[in-house]
Amino acid sequence: MKAGEIAAHLDRLVEGSAAVPRDASGLVVGEPADEIDRVVVVFEVDEGTIAQTEDGSLLAAYRAPPSWPYPGAGGQAGGPARRMLPQFLRRRIALYLVPPEYxxxxxxxxxxxxxxxxxxxxxxxGPASPRRYLKLAVFVPEGHEDRIREAIAGAGAGHIGHYSHCTFQVAGTGTFLPREGASPFAGKVGDxxxxxELRLETVVPEDQAGRVVEEIGRRLGTAVRVAGTQVEVSRVAVVPGAGAEYWEHAVAAGADLLVTGDIPHSIARAAAARGMALVDPGLEATEAGFAPCVxxxxxxxxxxxVQVETVSPPKLWWVAGG
Known part of the structure; x- marks a missing residue:
């Protein structure tokens, strides 16, 4: 199976998310045309996980190696990343980094x-990544626009905030020449x-575009093209990884307890002063589900x-005397 095919499937994990320039994500080592024998899913890339990965595999990871060069940073790989890159290339191991938005x-x-x-x-x-939208435009014979508008809205397009059926239409004259084999709605073959006609435009969330187009087609029976301190806890907020910065959003959402990793002392004090309880199981524990889930x-x-397996890197932290 080609690396590009596997990457396309992995892209769907966070379909429609806005890219963050400092985040290296996607197929960052290897070429889309590379043949892949197996996929190895791992939480974090280190030299140990590479050693456990067979030649010709694709590593799908959530965290890049330390000192990994990020787009726009203008730097080069350093430290562990500098040592790992030649291993990837020599052993034909592709690397796909899943965006943190996952x-x-x-x-x-x-x-x-x-x-x-x-x-x-x-x-x-809390705050979400900005959602990206596509414009959907269709050309409709006069008199049929309401049916098309209902199909579009019913499929999930044209929703802006608390409003639905958001469209814009403009009238014009359309031309077409039906050729041999065509079944024109109006006119004759050869003429x-x-x-x-009316040009009917609306918006659709990018991550929903495929489903919306399929649903419109199902509703209309035709194809559509798209361009373009101790507390009594009743509510718990969870943020995988190091998510202490979201504690105020958790308070605003009515949470009594925030579970996340690597909470700084200053934030713990501030949250306690607001009556927010905190639980810090560590970054690794809160993100341990990545490999089995993906x-x-x-x-x-x-x-x-293609065969898909997981590799568990050695734990970085351990409990003394435990």
Whole structure:
């Protein structure tokens, strides 16, 4: 299987998220045309995980090696990353870095952490990555625009804030010449047809575009093209990784307790003063679900076309006397 095909599936994990320039993500080592024998999913890349990875594999990781060169930073790989790069190239190992936005996506790390803790009625809180939208435009014969508008809105497009059915239309004259094999809605094969039409435009979230187009097609029976201190806890906020910076958003969301990793002392004091309880199991523990979750998802997505396995790197932290 080609590395590019596998990367395309992995891209769907965070479909529609806005890229953060300092984040290296996607297929960062290897070429899309490279043949891949197996996929190894790992939380963090280090020399130990590379040693456990067979030649010709693709490593799918959540955290890049230390000193990894980020886009726009103008630097080169240093430290461990400098030692690892030749190993990737020599052994034909591709590297795909899953964007950090995966933590907050449906079925992502935050959902895994909430489920592991036995929390119910989970919902997102705090700032989200800016959502990207596409413009959807269709050309409709006059008199049929309301049916098309209903199909578009019913499929999930044209929703802006608390409003639905948000469209813009402009009238004009469309021309087309049906050729041999065509079944024109109006006009005849071989004759240039002029028709009074409406251009109907709306917006659709980029991560929903594929589903919306399929749904519009299903509703219309045709194809559509797209361009372009101790407290009684009743509510718990979870942020995988080092998410202490979100504590005020957790307070605003009505949470009594925040579970996240690597909480600085200053933030712990500030949160306690606001009555917010904190639990810090460590960064590794809150992100431990990455490899099994992504591997299970990828096995289903690839349908057995390539072997998918996980590798667990040695724990960085351990409890003295434990």
């Amino acid at each position: 933590a907050g996506f449906a079925g992502g790390l935050a959902d895994w952490l909430a489920e592991t803790l036995g929390l119910e009625e989970a919902r997102p809180f 240039l047809e002029r028709a009074e 591997a299970a998802w990828l096995r289903a997505a690839l349908g057995g076309r």
